[in-house]
Amino acid sequence: MHSPELLKGTLQTIVLKVLKDHGKMYGYEITQRVKELSDGHILLTEGALYPALHKLEAEGLLSTETVSIGKRIRKYYALTSPGKVQAKERVAEFVDFIQTMGSVLQVKLN
Amino acid sequence: MHSPELLKGTLQTIVLKVLKDHGKMYGYEITQRVKELSDGHILLTEGALYPALHKLEAEGLLSTETVSIGKRIRKYYALTSPGKVQAKERVAEFVDFIQTMGSVLQVKLN
DNA sequence: GATCAATACATAAGTGATTTATGCATTAGA
DNA sequence: TCTAATGCATAAATCACTTATGTATTGATC
Numbered sequence: 001m002h003s004p005e006l007l008k009g010t011l012q013t014i015v016l017k018v019l020k021d022h023g024k025m026y027g028y029e030i031t032q033r034v035k036e037l038s039d040g041h042i043l044l045t046e047g048a049l050y051p052a053l054h055k056l057e058a059e060g061l062l063s064t065e066t067v068s069i070g071k072r073i074r075k076y077y078a079l080t081s082p083g084k085v086q087a088k089e090r091v092a093e094f095v096d097f098i099q100t101m102g103s104v105l106q107v108k109l110n
Numbered sequence: 111m112h113s114p115e116l117l118k119g120t121l122q123t124i125v126l127k128v129l130k131d132h133g134k135m136y137g138y139e140i141t142q143r144v145k146e147l148s149d150g151h152i153l154l155t156e157g158a159l160y161p162a163l164h165k166l167e168a169e170g171l172l173s174t175e176t177v178s179i180g181k182r183i184r185k186y187y188a189l190t191s192p193g194k195v196q197a198k199e200r201v202a203e204f205v206d207f208i209q210t211m212g213s214v215l216q217v218k219l220n
Numbered sequence: 221g222a223t224c225a226a227t228a229c230a231t232a233a234g235t236g237a238t239t240t241a242t243g244c245a246t247t248a249g250a
Numbered sequence: 251t252c253t254a255a256t257g258c259a260t261a262a263a264t265c266a267c268t269t270a271t272g273t274a275t276t277g278a279t280c
Contacts, residue, residue: 005266006203008118009116010211013215014215017215021216028255028256028257038210038213045238047239047241047260048237050260051237051238052237069257070246070247072245072247072257093116094211095217097116097117098211098219100152101208102219104124106127107201107204119266121266137228137229138226139228157270158266158268161267164230179228180275183228183274184228185229
């Protein structure tokens with residue numbers, strides 16, 4: 001995992017986009033999916049993820065559904081309609097940011 | 111200027127790379143160059159820049175030279191040898207980060 | 221010749237996302 | 251039977267950065 005400094009501010013974008021691509025997921029599942037997609041480079045910590053999920057839910061971007069698997073609980077999160085819009089906007093914003101950084105750092109992204 | 115959240119953690123990388131590309135520069139000049147390169151999207155604040163410069167200097171990555179222009183003072187910063195190495199590493203790290211994020215967000219950067 | 225914007229540095233308090241630490245509980249594997 | 255993995259959650263601490271403030275010079279505008 002590379003310097004976590006750069007990761008700041010990307011958590012919500014990641015969560016929203018992953019949920020958009022994979023449909024409803026529970027917290028732990030998100031951490032695993034992101035770990036997979038990033039080839040082990042991005043490891044979401046629970047202390048960051050759960051509060052983020054709660055916040056997105058409070059903002060109406062996510063809806064929840066709690067399911068019991070045996071005696072274990074899973075809390076599924078899914079995008080609401082505004083959540084889908086936000087997901088798109090956040091990704092676009094990120095791409096924009098990358099383009100700008102590319103100009104400043106004079107690097108080619110491909 | 112887009113959401114400043116994403117900018118977090120990139121300040122040192124920007125400063126190091128800009129100094130690498132343009133040689134010695136003073137603080138205010140850096141803010142202007144970055145503004146230019148980013149087409150007005152990235153506006154470095156003095157409250158962030160000056161402490162960052164001082165920190166990089168304290169770490170031995172930058173050397174300084176104070177010059178008087180009339181009665182006004184300019185403090186020029188330049189990369190030291192370790193600073194040049196760091197500049198390269200930081201940029202590489204950023205490119206790496208972008209690639210990883212591209213995978214997670216499933217976006218093409220070009 | 222006064223006033224405002226730009227130039228040029230600097231520091232300190234406050235913010236806020238994230239890390240680190242901790243807690244509880246179930247399930248699978250060695 | 252003990253450890254790792256699964257699964258949730260919260261609270262304190264950290265730390266980069268924003269916002270606010272301060273000082274001073276220079277150029278432009280009216």
